[in-house]
Amino acid sequence: xxxxxxxxxxxxxxxxxxxxxxxxxxxxxxxxxxxxxxxxxxxxxxxxxxxxxxxxxxxxxxxxxxxxxxxxxxxxxxxxxxxxxxxxxxxxxxxxxxxxxxxxxxxxxxxxxxxxxxxxxxxxxxxxxxxxxxxxxxxxxxxxxxxxxxxxxxxxxxxxxxxxxxxxxxxxxxxxxxxxxxxxxxxxxxxxxxxxxxxxxxxxxxxxxxxxxxxxxxxxxxxxxxxxxxxxxxxxxxxxxxxxxxxxxxxxxxxxxxxxxxxxxxxxxx
Amino acid sequence: xxxxxxxxxxxxxxxxxxxxxxxxxxxxxxxxxxxxxxxxxxxxxxxxxxxxxxxxxxxxxxxxxxxxxxxxxxxxxxxxxxxxxxxxxxxxxxxxxxxxxxxxxxxxxxxxxxxxxxxxxxxxxxxxxxxxxxxxxxxxxxxxxxxxxxxxxxxxxxxxxxxxxxxxxxxxxxxxxxxxxxxxxxxxxxxxxxxxxxxxxxxxxxxxxxxxxxxxxxxxxxxxxxxxxxxxxxxxxxxxxxxxxxxxxxxxxxxxxxxxxxxxxxxxxxxxxxxxxxxxxxxxxxxxxxxxxxxxxxxxxxxxxxxxxxxxxxxxxxxxxxxxxxxxxxxxxxxxxxxxxxxxxxxxxxxxxxxxxxxxxxxxxxxxxxxxxxxxxxxxxxxxxxxxxxxxxxxxxxxxxxxxxxxxxxxxxxxxxxxxxxxxx
Numbered sequence: 198x199x200x201x202x203x204x205x206x207x208x209x210x211x212x213x214x215x216x217x218x219x220x221x222x223x224x225x226x227x228x229x230x231x232x233x234x235x236x237x238x239x240x241x242x243x244x245x246x247x248x249x250x251x252x253x254x255x256x257x258x259x260x261x262x263x264x265x266x267x268x269x270x271x272x273x274x275x276x277x278x279x280x281x282x283x284x285x286x287x288x289x290x291x292x293x294x295x296x297x298x299x300x301x302x303x304x305x306x307x308x309x310x311x312x313x314x315x316x317x318x319x320x321x322x323x324x325x326x327x328x329x330x331x332x333x334x335x336x337x338x339x340x341x342x343x344x345x346x347x348x349x350x351x352x353x354x355x356x357x358x359x360x361x362x363x364x365x366x367x368x369x370x371x372x373x374x375x376x377x378x379x380x381x382x383x384x385x386x387x388x389x390x391x392x393x394x395x396x397x398x399x400x401x402x403x404x405x406x407x408x409x410x411x412x413x414x415x416x417x418x419x420x421x422x423x424x425x426x427x428x429x430x431x432x433x434x435x436x437x438x439x440x441x442x443x444x445x446x447x448x449x450x451x452x453x454x455x456x457x458x459x460x461x462x463x464x465x466x467x
Numbered sequence: 468x469x470x471x472x473x474x475x476x477x478x479x480x481x482x483x484x485x486x487x488x489x490x491x492x493x494x495x496x497x498x499x500x501x502x503x504x505x506x507x508x509x510x511x512x513x514x515x516x517x518x519x520x521x522x523x524x525x526x527x528x529x530x531x532x533x534x535x536x537x538x539x540x541x542x543x544x545x546x547x548x549x550x551x552x553x554x555x556x557x558x559x560x561x562x563x564x565x566x567x568x569x570x571x572x573x574x575x576x577x578x579x580x581x582x583x584x585x586x587x588x589x590x591x592x593x594x595x596x597x598x599x600x601x602x603x604x605x606x607x608x609x610x611x612x613x614x615x616x617x618x619x620x621x622x623x624x625x626x627x628x629x630x631x632x633x634x635x636x637x638x639x640x641x642x643x644x645x646x647x648x649x650x651x652x653x654x655x656x657x658x659x660x661x662x663x664x665x666x667x668x669x670x671x672x673x674x675x676x677x678x679x680x681x682x683x684x685x686x687x688x689x690x691x692x693x694x695x696x697x698x699x700x701x702x703x704x705x706x707x708x709x710x711x712x713x714x715x716x717x718x719x720x721x722x723x724x725x726x727x728x729x730x731x732x733x734x735x736x737x738x739x740x741x742x743x744x745x746x747x748x749x750x751x752x753x754x755x756x757x758x759x760x761x762x763x764x765x766x767x768x769x770x771x772x773x774x775x776x777x778x779x780x781x782x783x784x785x786x787x788x789x790x791x792x793x794x795x796x797x798x799x800x801x802x803x804x805x806x807x808x809x810x811x812x813x814x815x816x817x818x819x820x821x822x823x824x825x826x827x828x829x830x831x832x833x834x835x836x837x838x839x840x841x842x843x844x845x846x847x848x849x850x851x852x853x854x855x856x857x858x859x860x861x862x863x864x865x866x867x868x869x870x871x872x873x874x875x876x877x878x879x880x881x882x883x884x885x886x887x888x889x890x891x892x
Contacts, residue, residue, distance in 0.1 A: 303747040
């Protein structure tokens, strides 16, 4: 055990010493620390390009490609995913484009509203798609597929395409942002860990402290970390309610006392 | 302890760096990183048809050469790149010989840009288009190592070496489970070629692109090479069983398998009380399937009671259909034996798919299956719908104020009545 550790340390040092280029091979699928949006899309769940909410990921691709991105979404938000596809000029017939959103368990998530599927005519220059998910909840029963905090996958593709239009160049822009729904969506209970694929493996790696160079399924988390789930504005509402109830109680009590001493009761000592 | 280890490591590293650094620095790095380095094999069609002058006024060959030069310049350091040709050497009419004509122009390994460019410069459009045999050879070139493997096929015509269908060759290569992706690029393609090349690409999860201009070619090949350089999680191959009893036990991780049409696959996962099992499964359509399909993932106990299921169905062109499930196992309560509290339960996972093959499509090997398993700490159980049972909204305030007021009034009356009673007595 110790020998392997020493050896690997030595090899690492060797790599660093001899070739800085090799050491610099940081994963480009996961964005760098400054949070640049990716300019490439993934081609499967495994290779999905990660971006943070509020940023716009771009990609150049070919018609017929299946394009994947992923972003983190936390409890209390209602994410909306938007995509714009710049269609090829050389297209000869219409094509149908679809935007699918999957959660961290690769379960397809329903869109509340938004044009998830659109057919673009042969002359169309671009097509815009959007999908508004249900509000992400902190907890749900195991049998439901309510959106839970974690990674969300976006898949963009053509679901109907003429063979003659296969493989033409398209430009794609994808973004996601969340509307804060607040306490009305605050449910009881919470997940021990967010629904991030591979989290059991990555948390183990963190303990081993050699995860830095290893590829992971998903590495992004919300800017201020995953919400612990105990705070919601329900605390404020309940507290205000308690204060108002107390005041109303005092008011009601003093109402029965009238304004001052009752007339038939003589003052003490009279 | 730690200091001593570090010291030893440092001395060792220094010695190693000195020795190797003086001797052959570049190969040393290569040896050390080869195991996980991404490998790309560029497979270039050099058949006679590449003479046609229809890419930006240049011949297809000239355009490909120019694009290759630019790609070779931009290839990331860590990528092991090779170049294989098809139809480069045999100009004759003998179909049998012509269909074996594929050669490794530049071996897969650390890239020497000058050498590679020199090799590319020698190419001249010559022979047949044996895509199938070339793909097999190209896959052999990439054998070994743990890194991602990618073949980029650049062709300007469909395969001329039937009956070996290159599409089926691609599927068989994918079924070997070496994690190889084939991307195809068609130069000035016609309809038949589009179908064939996109079939090859889809069989391995790759992509197909039509090329009409030289810069498109350069950009796309660069993009694909860069994609190969992106580190990805490599799934472990596993073989599911027909029944739960014989199923392999999985721990947290990413796995692949193959599942034929109408076949069931079983796996087992051990879940301790207080842990949560998260499993997701994707079944990929790597060949032409009918446009309505589904997948079902069930978690059942060893006694065949269903705990929870994930199901998905879809319609239209697709690469994959996927679903997942969660199973939080509650903490063991008042177990008689404390040892029993920590006993893991074997949960059986059953995967079935309802893809159906389009007519004339081979059903073996099975469809690629990808499974992720995560066993994590269990969640808090919710005791109420609302967070901590707290209230919210104007109705809550109204009720609280009203009840508070009534309580105040009642309390006031009560105390007045008590004072009055006390006085009269």
